[in-house]
Amino acid sequence: MTRQILFARAKRFVRHLFQHKAISIKRFNMPGVNPGYYVLAGVGGYILTSIFFLKCPIIYKKKRLLFKCSHISHRGGAAEKLENTCNAYRNAMECGTQMLELDVHLTADKVVVVSHDNHLLRTTGEDVHIKDTKYEDLPLLSKELGVTFHYHTTCHHEGNALQIEKLEDVFQEFPNTPIHLDVKIYDEELIQETNNLIRKFNREEITPWGNFSNKVTSKLYKTNPNIPLVFSMKRVALTVLTFYLGLLPFLPIKESCFAVIMPNIARKAFNPSMTESCGIRALFAVIDFLLMSNVLFTHLKDRGINVYLWVLNDEEDFKRAYKKLGVTGVMTDFPSKLNDWLKEHPQYRSDD
Template identity: 45%
Template sequence: MCAAVYLLSTVTGYVLTSALLMKCPTLLHRRKREAFTSRHISHRGGAAENLENTMAAFKHAVDVGTDMLELDCHLTKDEQVVVSHDANLTRATGIEGCISDVAYADLPSYLCKLGVTFQRECYCEAGEDKCMPLLRDVFEAFPNTPVNVDIKVNNDTLIKKVSEMVIKYDREHLTVWGNSSNKIAKKCYKENPRIPVLFSLPRVLQLLGLFYTGLLPFVPLKEQFLEIPMPSIITNILFSPTLGYFSISSLFWDQVYIWVLNDDEDFQRAFDLGATGVMTDFPTKLKDFIERNGITKP
């Protein structure tokens, strides 16, 4: 009985949403259009081809032709915005401690070999560049390349400094920021609503609920970018081409990113399902796949 009621409510909500969006798709929403479109996104600069979040990785990705760099930010003890994924230094440097407790000039170098988080039994060996760069270094080196900034900790100073830097380098139209945490994403939007913001994980789940209950047309949405994982085991349920995220996003968003995909089968699956772009640790592999299959920007 409960299952039948749930199914009926889901179907009713979906039909209601579909009808409302067909009749008045801009009831509260305008389709989000950004200054750039990203098919090819390099996760941490391409963590399987160069050490993650290094200038060498970013330069290689840009040389390959990536449409967007994805990176992570923390704040050092002397309040420098440094590009690094982990708050703790142990995994990447072998030195115990936290970035927030160390001045930028005293940060240790990366290890000579790092594991690739989203690729099993895969390691990347370092070249000459083993330094954690400052965010301003990235902005200065790649002034025309879109950058996806993941604010890794709930720190008001970090958020403010990133916003100030985006403004200083005239990158409000070339930057998207946020975090899976809704608290951080909300603070980002409040600090600077002109910088496009990502859906946090709770907001992605809320978006799906609104869609299925028929309430989506009545709820204002501040986010401009959907950035979601694609676990293969649940892909057919959550990423159906007729239900779920993509049918929602096709109405309102030009930018739907799927992360982190590292083989041709997943690349193909994501694009077949309607993803705008794919985030990868292998920028060269993704470039070859896109060229080989004639995938163009929408």
């Protein structure tokens, strides 16, 4: 009997079932058995099936990434050298980092530059926007910059003031180093120019890119689906929701890197006045409880997805991330401190 005939018969049966109500659940009931037991059995079967595929994710083909990095330098290691500069990247490489994390914007003359902020007041002291300024007219970086994720910490630079880096120069100096790119805004020219540079330097397989915004990540994926994609905030929330509903093992995942904040770092990273209220503390505790799941992270890793936590700057957070949560890697502002910790715990360091 052909598949088409079987499908046609099944279709007729379902139509008959719903249109004429000729089949009642009572006809399938065993004498004395409550119909609720069938519902309970169905729910139990769903839960067991979900748990099985959560532990053994064999429905979809496992991703095969060319990078698996345990040591990642956030903005190049913003607490040790000025953020997003080649000075920082060189220091990070000397400290054994395996991946650089950086941010990109586009100048008025279409140069892709490395900067977290489009408005340069924080990093240069000048009221200038990158998108409105030609590269040659960009101000020099300040010699002292506060570290965003480590309250009361300032990075000092000795020597001549530094220019904002071009992404092309970074690719040129670090041709084989995986780089995690945050495309900071939705700008089709920025996305296209960044893609052109990635392809020019043959970096498609070692340069994951992403953004908080799902609009941006959707455009990134549409522009070049061969570049590993980082989860947007919306996709993170959807992934967590489907995980707790038991649906995640049955859903395809286009992204390759699950990079999220460890919520409990807020008390260390930001001004205490921002996190001292009971309501804020409770909110962070709930988010931490839901998001920081070893079971979720293990499932994602078993599907070939790298799991990164940011931005961790203390040994107790390193320990929790690697030992308790089992993440692939950690982003830090202190590459030397993370390197020292990994030397003491080499089992958590991935091969270069």
